[in-house]
Amino acid sequence: MKTTFLLFFLTIMLFSSCSSSKKITQTEDHNKKHDYKVPEYVGPKKKLAIAKFENATRFGKRRLGENMTTVLTTELSKTQRFILLERADVDKILDQLALAQSGITEGTLEQIQLLDADYILTGAVTHYAVTTTGSSNLFTQTKTQRAEVGADVRIIDVRTGEILLSESGKGNTEKEFDKVLGMGEDGGYDESLEMEAFRIAVIDLTENIITTVDNSPWMCDVVKISESKLYIDAGRKSNLSLGTVLDIFKKGEMITNLSGQPIGFEEKKVGKGTVSDFFGNDGAILQAESDSLLTLPLFCRLSETGKLDN
Numbered sequence: 001m002k003t004t005f006l007l008f009f010l011t012i013m014l015f016s017s018c019s020s021s022k023k024i025t026q027t028e029d030h031n032k033k034h035d036y037k038v039p040e041y042v043g044p045k046k047k048l049a050i051a052k053f054e055n056a057t058r059f060g061k062r063r064l065g066e067n068m069t070t071v072l073t074t075e076l077s078k079t080q081r082f083i084l085l086e087r088a089d090v091d092k093i094l095d096q097l098a099l100a101q102s103g104i105t106e107g108t109l110e111q112i113q114l115l116d117a118d119y120i121l122t123g124a125v126t127h128y129a130v131t132t133t134g135s136s137n138l139f140t141q142t143k144t145q146r147a148e149v150g151a152d153v154r155i156i157d158v159r160t161g162e163i164l165l166s167e168s169g170k171g172n173t174e175k176e177f178d179k180v181l182g183m184g185e186d187g188g189y190d191e192s193l194e195m196e197a198f199r200i201a202v203i204d205l206t207e208n209i210i211t212t213v214d215n216s217p218w219m220c221d222v223v224k225i226s227e228s229k230l231y232i233d234a235g236r237k238s239n240l241s242l243g244t245v246l247d248i249f250k251k252g253e254m255i256t257n258l259s260g261q262p263i264g265f266e267e268k269k270v271g272k273g274t275v276s277d278f279f280g281n282d283g284a285i286l287q288a289e290s291d292s293l294l295t296l297p298l299f300c301r302l303s304e305t306g307k308l309d310n
Contacts, residue, residue, distance in 0.1 A: 041081050043302070044218045045239045048082040049090045049117040049158075053151065054124040064125045068151055071198045072121070075206050081213065083237060083282070085117055116233065119164070119213060123153035127170065130194065145190065146174040147197040153205055155212055159219070160254075161262045165212040171200025222248070222298035223283075230273055230286040232300060237282035244275045246286060246300040270294060272303055 050073050053065035076082055127150030132143060149172070155165040173196045220234035230248070234240055252266030271290025278284050288294060 039214075041079075041214065043239070044220075044234060045081060045083050045237070046119065046213055046216075046218060047085065047117045047238075048076065048213070049085040049120045050076070051090060051120060051122040053122075056124040056126050056152075057128040059128055064128055067195065067198050068123065068125050068149075068202070071195070071202045072123075072153075072205075075199070075202045076209070079206070079210060081210060117158050118219065119216075120156045120158060121153060121209070122156065123151055126150045126152050126168070142176065144174055144176045145193060146172065147194045148172040149194075149197040149201045151201050151205070153209070155209065157216070160264050162264070164216065165208060167205055167208050169201045169204035171197045171202070171204060173197050173200060217301050220246075220300050222286075222296060222300065225294055225296065225298075228288050230288050230294070230298070230300075231279070232284050232286060233282070235278045235280070235282045235284040240275055240278075240284055242275055242277075245303040246273050246275070247271075247303045248273055248286075248288060248290065248294070249299050249301065251297040251299055267299075270298070273300065 050069060053068040053072075055064045057064065073084060077084055127148060129146075129148040131146050131148075133146070148170070150168065150170040152168050153165070154163050154167075156162070157164055173193055175190060175193055220232045220238070222230045223233050224231035232246075247269055248271040249267045250270045252268065254262050254265055256262050270292055271288055271294065273286030273288040275284050276287045286300070
């Protein structure tokens, strides 16, 4: 009788080892996937430059910053809100300027505008940990691998150098391996676990990034004037449509705070224009209406009317 019971018990244990060898658990944020709590966006796209993330952890792995940059670029591109600048162009200019993580200094503000971006997103990986824990007894062995990632991001307004957002995000995920009577998976280190933690940290940040940019008015610059025609640096790629009405502003003096940091430009509305044609990769032509002679520098914002009255 005892022998029969022992055989039955061992059979159950062996069956369990084959049916449940590993389990993956993640944070609640991962379950949101891309379902961010922000309204659907159908307006013009904004130009975003994502700088290479620094590695601020004690681990000397350059790929930590590169991984965060790659995952964040992928996640933001899926929102359909941004024109993301080519990585090579962004890295080249930012390396030359040695952009500080704290923001843009007054001396580099004009240079950074060479990026032709509305915003720069900078950041650093601030926490990174990979651990393995386990336990064992007479019949079973359990091992759990866990990856943790933390990151800080900042969004900088290229036109003013103002930091619009300073935020932190974190992500963690783990994988559990079970062995019963020596049967099951040993569980060598899985690098996908690390990448999943990066992605969860990015998801934790993306909603705030979207909200911050959405709350900032869309703008474009006038790059050339030809009589009543204004050439602007936004077009089809920026999701503009023919007939869209833009308000035209004269760009004035930069205003700084008491510490000398730029906080914005003086501006004066001088007319309005209607998108009448497109040119180049991402340009458009406005038919301008103004009571005064228009001279550069000028910029445009979406008019509240949106379309010309019939």
